[in-house]
Amino acid sequence: MSAFLRYEQDDHVVTLTMDEPERRNPLTGNSAVSDFIEAIKRIENDPSVRAVILTGAGSAFSSGGNIKDMERQSSGDVSGIQIRQEYRQGIQRLAHALFNLEVPVIAAVNGAALGAGLDLACMCDIRIASVNAKFAESFAKIGIVPGDGGAWLLQRTIGLSRAAEMTFTAQVIDAQLALEWNLVSRVVPPEELLPTARNLALKIAANPPHAVRLAKRLMREAIHARLDTVLELSAAYQALSHQTVDHREAVAAFLEKREPVFKG
Incomplete structure (x- = not known):
C-alpha cells in the first residue's frame, strides 16, 4: 500500500509491517506518519478488521527518529516555530491516531525499539517481545525530549518511577527486564513472535x-x-x-x- 508500511489482511486480522529494514524502520524523514494515518483510517472504516499486529521488518522494530532529519532541524536553518509545527503535523498525529484506534493493536517487537520506536510500541494495547528485542527512551542521549507523547505514554505503561529511570538515563533494557517491568506481557523466541501475536489476535477476533x-x-x-x-x-x-x-x-x-x- 505504501513505501514504508506493508498492509496485509488474513481473515479478521491485519498485520502492519514497517518495511525499511536497511534504515531500521525510522518514523521520521520518510512517509511513515502518512502511511500509518492512511492504514489506521482504512482499519477504522473496515468492520471486518477485529485485531491488528504491528511489527518491523529486519533486525529492528523501529529506531525512532531519523538522525539526518534531526541534523536539518538543529542546523539553525529551520525556525523553532517551524519545528513545532513539524511535530504537531507529523509524529504527534500518529500518536493520536494509533492510540485512539478502537481496534486492538498488538505490537510484535522483533528487535530494537528506541526513542519514538519505544513510544510507538506504547501506543499499542499489548506488547509481545522477541528475546532479541531491546528498549530505550533514548531522547536524552541526543539532547532532546520525547516529542511524540512518550512522556505521557511510558509512565502509564510501566509507572512513573521506572519511566523516569528510562527517560533520564536513556539506557537500553533487554526483553527480560522489559517483561519484569510490565513493558511487555510476553517474551518468546524470534521464530515464535509472529505466531504468538497471531494466536492472540485470533482470540481477540473471536469475540463480538x-x-x-x-x-x-x-x-x-x-x-x-x-x-x-x-x-x-x-x-x-x-x-x-x-x-x-x-x-x-x-x-x-x-x-x-x-x-x-x-x-x-
Missing part, C-alpha cells in the same frame, strides 16, 4: 467486535476520567451492546450449550 471496540474505548477513557464519568459511559455503551445481534447470539449459544457465531 462491537464489544471489543467499546471495551477498548472505555479503557482509554478510564486513563484520565473520573469513576462516575466512566460509569456513565459504561452504562451508555452497555445499553447499545445489549441490543446487538451478536449479544443475542452469545446469550442464545450459552443457553443452548453451543459455540456462538458472531457476525459483527
Whole structure:
C-alpha cells in the first residue's frame, strides 16, 4: 500500500509491517506518519478488521527518529516555530491516531525499539517481545525530549518511577527486564513472535467486535476520567451492546450449550 508500511489482511486480522529494514524502520524523514494515518483510517472504516499486529521488518522494530532529519532541524536553518509545527503535523498525529484506534493493536517487537520506536510500541494495547528485542527512551542521549507523547505514554505503561529511570538515563533494557517491568506481557523466541501475536489476535477476533471496540474505548477513557464519568459511559455503551445481534447470539449459544457465531 505504501513505501514504508506493508498492509496485509488474513481473515479478521491485519498485520502492519514497517518495511525499511536497511534504515531500521525510522518514523521520521520518510512517509511513515502518512502511511500509518492512511492504514489506521482504512482499519477504522473496515468492520471486518477485529485485531491488528504491528511489527518491523529486519533486525529492528523501529529506531525512532531519523538522525539526518534531526541534523536539518538543529542546523539553525529551520525556525523553532517551524519545528513545532513539524511535530504537531507529523509524529504527534500518529500518536493520536494509533492510540485512539478502537481496534486492538498488538505490537510484535522483533528487535530494537528506541526513542519514538519505544513510544510507538506504547501506543499499542499489548506488547509481545522477541528475546532479541531491546528498549530505550533514548531522547536524552541526543539532547532532546520525547516529542511524540512518550512522556505521557511510558509512565502509564510501566509507572512513573521506572519511566523516569528510562527517560533520564536513556539506557537500553533487554526483553527480560522489559517483561519484569510490565513493558511487555510476553517474551518468546524470534521464530515464535509472529505466531504468538497471531494466536492472540485470533482470540481477540473471536469475540463480538462491537464489544471489543467499546471495551477498548472505555479503557482509554478510564486513563484520565473520573469513576462516575466512566460509569456513565459504561452504562451508555452497555445499553447499545445489549441490543446487538451478536449479544443475542452469545446469550442464545450459552443457553443452548453451543459455540456462538458472531457476525459483527
